[in-house]
Amino acid sequence: MEPIPHSGLFYANKFALIMIKALEDVMGKNGLNAILNLAHLPEIIDHYPPGNLAKEFDFADVSAINQALEEMYGPRGGRGLALRAGRATFADSLKNFGALAGAGDLAFKVLPMQVKLRIGLPAMARIFTQVSDQHSTVQEFDTEFIYTIHRCPVCWGRKDLDKPVCFIAVGLLQEGLKWVSGGHEFRVYETRCVSMGDEICEFKIQKSPIS
Ligand SMILES: [Zn+2]
Numbered sequence: 001m002e003p004i005p006h007s008g009l010f011y012a013n014k015f016a017l018i019m020i021k022a023l024e025d026v027m028g029k030n031g032l033n034a035i036l037n038l039a040h041l042p043e044i045i046d047h048y049p050p051g052n053l054a055k056e057f058d059f060a061d062v063s064a065i066n067q068a069l070e071e072m073y074g075p076r077g078g079r080g081l082a083l084r085a086g087r088a089t090f091a092d093s094l095k096n097f098g099a100l101a102g103a104g105d106l107a108f109k110v111l112p113m114q115v116k117l118r119i120g121l122p123a124m125a126r127i128f129t130q131v132s133d134q135h136s137t138v139q140e141f142d143t144e145f146i147y148t149i150h151r152c153p154v155c156w157g158r159k160d161l162d163k164p165v166c167f168i169a170v171g172l173l174q175e176g177l178k179w180v181s182g183g184h185e186f187r188v189y190e191t192r193c194v195s196m197g198d199e200i201c202e203f204k205i206q207k208s209p210i211s
Helices: 013-038 059-092 098-104 113-131 167-181
Strands: 010-012 055-058 136-140 144-149 188-192 201-206
Touching: 010 013, 010 059, 013 055, 013 059, 055 059, 059 167, 098 113, 098 167, 113 136, 113 144, 113 167, 167 188, 167 201
Parallel strands: none
Antiparallel strands: 010 055, 136 144, 144 201, 188 201
16 A cells, blocks of 8 residues: 555644554554554654654554454455444443533433533533544434534545545544443434545434444
8 A cells, every 4th residue: 555645733642542552452563563664654663652642643544454454354345443442442431521420420321411402512512623633514404413523533535435534533432432422323424524524423323222
C-alpha cells in the first residue's frame, strides 16, 4: 500500500494509544508490528504515543493503520479487528470522559432509553470534536439517528472505494451506545463514506436495540 500524505489534522495521543493497545491485545505484538510496518509507521513499534490529550497523532496515520488491517486480514477480518479496536477505545477511555461519565450515574440510569440516546450521542460527538480535529454532528429522525463525521480520520486520504471502511468509528459508536443505554446493542451502518466520494462519513443508528 502507498503511504498516505499527512493531513495536518490530529487525534489526541491518548486515543491513538488506546487504539494501538487494543490492536496489540487482539493480534499480539508481532501481528501489530506487521501492521505498523505495512502502514509505513515502523517508528511507532517501540514508541507508542504518550497517554495525553495533546492533538499530535495525524489522521493519515489512523487511516493507514485501518487500511493495513484490511490488506493484511482481508476485508472481513480487517473489519472485525477494526470494530474491536473501536469498541475497546470507547470502553477503555471515552466512557470516563466529560459528559459521558454521567451515564454511569443513577439519575441518568433511570431515564427512558430514547432520552439516554438523545443525550448520549451528542455528548459523544462533542467529545470527539474536543479531543480531535474531527468534527461530528448528530441528527434525530423517527426511527434512527444520523451521526455524521465531517472530517474523518479513519478513511483519511483514501478514495475510489466501493464500500465504506470506517469500522473503527462503527465500533466506537456501538460501544458508546451500549454504555449510554445501559447495556443494549444497536445496529450501526455506515451509509456514506468520504473514501467512496461522499462529502462526509455518515452512520445510521437504529433507535430500537437488537438486544
Ligand atoms: Zn470515514
